[in-house]
Amino acid sequence: MVRTITTDVLVIGGGLGGCMAAINAADHGARVAIMEKSHTERSGAAGTGNDHFWFWDPEIHPRRGWTIPDMVRDISFDGEYGKTKGGLMDQELLEIVAAGTKEAVDNLESWGVQFRYDEIYPWNLQYDAPEGEKRYRIVPQFQSEWDTLNYDGRDIKKRLTEQCLKRGVEIYNRVSGTGLLTKDGTVVGATGVHMRTGEFHVFKAEAVIIATGMDQMRLFRTQSGDWFNSQSPPYITGDGEAMALRAGAEVFIIPAGKTGNAGFQYFRNLSRSSGTATTCYPAGRFVNSEGEVMIRHPAVREPLRKRRENVEQSIREGKTPFYLDWTDATEEEISYAEWSYGNEGLCWIILEMMKDLGLDFRRDAFELELEPAGMFTGGFLALFIDTDCATNLPGLYACSPVQFAGEVAAPTYVVLGWRSGEKAAEYALKAEGASLDEVQVESEERRVTAPLTADGGHPWQEVNKELNNIMEEYKGYVAGWSLPGEEAEVSRSGLRNSITQLEELKQAEMVAGDSHELVRCNEVTNLIDIGIMMVTAALKPDQFERGFWFLGKLVDGEPEFRKTPIVVKYPSKEGP
Numbered sequence: 221m222v223r224t225i226t227t228d229v230l231v232i233g234g235g236l237g238g239c240m241a242a243i244n245a246a247d248h249g250a251r252v253a254i255m256e257k258s259h260t261e262r263s264g265a266a267g268t269g270n271d272h273f274w275f276w277d278p279e280i281h282p283r284r285g286w287t288i289p290d291m292v293r294d295i296s297f298d299g300e301y302g303k304t305k306g307g308l309m310d311q312e313l314l315e316i317v318a319a320g321t322k323e324a325v326d327n328l329e330s331w332g333v334q335f336r337y338d339e340i341y342p343w344n345l346q347y348d349a350p351e352g353e354k355r356y357r358i359v360p361q362f363q364s365e366w367d368t369l370n371y372d373g374r375d376i377k378k379r380l381t382e383q384c385l386k387r388g389v390e391i392y393n394r395v396s397g398t399g400l401l402t403k404d405g406t407v408v409g410a411t412g413v414h415m416r417t418g419e420f421h422v423f424k425a426e427a428v429i430i431a432t433g434m435d436q437m438r439l440f441r442t443q444s445g446d447w448f449n450s451q452s453p454p455y456i457t458g459d460g461e462a463m464a465l466r467a468g469a470e471v472f473i474i475p476a477g478k479t480g481n482a483g484f485q486y487f488r489n490l491s492r493s494s495g496t497a498t499t500c501y502p503a504g505r506f507v508n509s510e511g512e513v514m515i516r517h518p519a520v521r522e523p524l525r526k527r528r529e530n531v532e533q534s535i536r537e538g539k540t541p542f543y544l545d546w547t548d549a550t551e552e553e554i555s556y557a558e559w560s561y562g563n564e565g566l567c568w569i570i571l572e573m574m575k576d577l578g579l580d581f582r583r584d585a586f587e588l589e590l591e592p593a594g595m596f597t598g599g600f601l602a603l604f605i606d607t608d609c610a611t612n613l614p615g616l617y618a619c620s621p622v623q624f625a626g627e628v629a630a631p632t633y634v635v636l637g638w639r640s641g642e643k644a645a646e647y648a649l650k651a652e653g654a655s656l657d658e659v660q661v662e663s664e665e666r667r668v669t670a671p672l673t674a675d676g677g678h679p680w681q682e683v684n685k686e687l688n689n690i691m692e693e694y695k696g697y698v699a700g701w702s703l704p705g706e707e708a709e710v711s712r713s714g715l716r717n718s719i720t721q722l723e724e725l726k727q728a729e730m731v732a733g734d735s736h737e738l739v740r741c742n743e744v745t746n747l748i749d750i751g752i753m754m755v756t757a758a759l760k761p762d763q764f765e766r767g768f769w770f771l772g773k774l775v776d777g778e779p780e781f782r783k784t785p786i787v788v789k790y791p792s793k794e795g796p
């Protein structure tokens with residue numbers, strides 16, 4: 221069963237970025253199709269909602285002395301967020317993102333997402349607006365200026381889906397992208413498989429946009445230890461990156477590392493949440509076991525870097541565990557934070573669970589998971605794009621995953637999605653007319669569907685588990701088992717062994733009982749390809765020089781790497 225679809229622009233991944241790309245490509249006169257593994261109304265990281273959105277408003281921020289260059293500098297270097305990035309920021313893209321956030325908010329508002337209110341509160345930014353005009357609820361977040369909107373974002377994906385359909389975008393839900401199609405080095409389409417029927421899909425397109433999200437879930441073990449109990453959607457499994465790599469696209473790569481200081485991101489006993497940061501503003505505070513306040517408003521993700529002395533002192537004095545405590549907040553503050561929970565992805569589920577358990581923020585404090593300093597973090601790779609969202613392959617564009625261009629949060633992908641849609645449509649409408657390589661299509665179908673017809677083999681879970689074991693070892697070789705800065709031979713031979721193990725794992729035959737399992741098998745294959753690239757990169761002794769992007773691509777199936785300077789348009793005010 222093969223279904224063939226012809227379009228101008230194909231968007232792979234109908235998350236926030238992908239939907240924005242599709243809408244703008246259609247607005248630029250292109251025929252557009254979205255291939256979405258899940259369902260665009262509820263798919264991706266924003267599927268269950270978003271409650272905050274950072275932006276730069278020309279009516280508000282310049283009056284407060286906050287320009288776009290200030291914002292770019294802050295997010296790259298000087299602010300709470302910038303300090304975590306180690307200079308890895310594409311400032312040219314970030315400038316485009318910052319400048320595009322207000323237009324994004326205006327568009328989303330015109331499509332029915334509420335951003336402005338009659339009532340604003342004492343803890344919101346007080347700014348001048350004409351009498352009677354609704355105002356934004358602006359709160360502080362990671363940046364040094366108040367720049368974040370709280371809003372009714374629970375159904376943002378529904379609103380975006382409506383706008384896609386209104387413009388005639390063809391949405392192929394439950395179709396998981398499996399590979400890019402190329403002709404003479406140009407991307408001319410992609411393939412996918414229907415998660416429920418197994419039907420193989422062939423998309424012929426003048427331009428393709430990768431929008432499959434900024435995660436490689438299930439490459440490493442998850443925080444909870446359970447693949448499907450995670451904050452990020454567990455099926456954002458690096459498919460876009462793997463497809464792009466196999467087609468010859470260039471990616472940027474960062475290695476495994478270590479957390480520098482202890483942090484609180486999760487509740488101790490409710491791991492599917494992100495309610496310990498901006499979302500609990502202004503009611504929440506972090507306290508130790510004696511009730512002493514560590515930080516009043518945990519509206520920044522890395523509060524411990526700011527307040528680490530308090531926390532470390534408490535640890536030394538045995539005043540642990542720590543809690544998120546709203547109990548001394550006013551009723552008005554609690555109601556406001558509960559409204560944010562009602563919009564934030566997964567957090568509204570916490571409110572439901574609390575109801576069932578008879579818990580109430582007015583009365584009960586919640587234990588926090590203390591993530592100790594020195595924990596290993598995984599590596600990461602993403603497509604490398606220029607300021608037109610174009611990759612090194614003609615016909616291939618991307619908005620997510622891409623190199624860092626702002627916070628890894630909604631505004632970045634909303635704006636980059638919008639831009640990639642425009643640029644891909646312009647390219648597609650001028651392109652000559654794609655033709656497919658039928659041999660390539662047939663071989664891709666055989667590769668992708670092989671687990672369905674296999675006589676025997678491993679279920680995907682076995683292979684995924686082994687992959688996790690190897691990648692956890694990799695973290696140790698890169699980030700943990702040698703003295704800092706040492707290129708120890710033990711670690712290098714460990715990495716070489718890891719590559720051999722990954723290559724053997726790639727040969728392991730997998731078996732799928734149905735098309736759902738087939739998609740899981742393909743995800744694991746993609747993760748292995750990403751793992752091989754990541755581990756091979758880690759063997760390069762000069763990887764990760766400050767001030768450079770480390771890039772890699774496959775040439776005739778072999779990894780090749782290079783470095784390119786990170787352009788710094790707005791240097792840190794605090795010096796290098």
Ligand SMILES: Cc1cc2nc3c(=O)[nH]c(=O)nc-3n(C[C@H](O)[C@H](O)[C@H](O)COP(=O)(O)OP(=O)(O)OC[C@H]3O[C@@H](n4cnc5c(N)ncnc54)[C@H](O)[C@@H]3O)c2cc1C
Nearest residue numbers: 233235236237257263264265271272397459565620629630
């Ligand atoms: C719980 C939670 C709450 C958040 N809250 C906020 C917030 O309040 N404010 C904020 O700024 N940010 C927030 N974020 C982050 C924000 O939601 C993401 O940064 C944003 O959704 C990223 O958009 P994206 O288009 O890059 O990826 P996503 O929106 O994740 O979309 C990726 C899409 O690709 C699809 N896909 C993946 N693989 C394939 C494939 N092979 N074929 C076809 N489709 C595929 C996925 O199903 C998904 O729909 C939150 C994230 C989470 C997880």
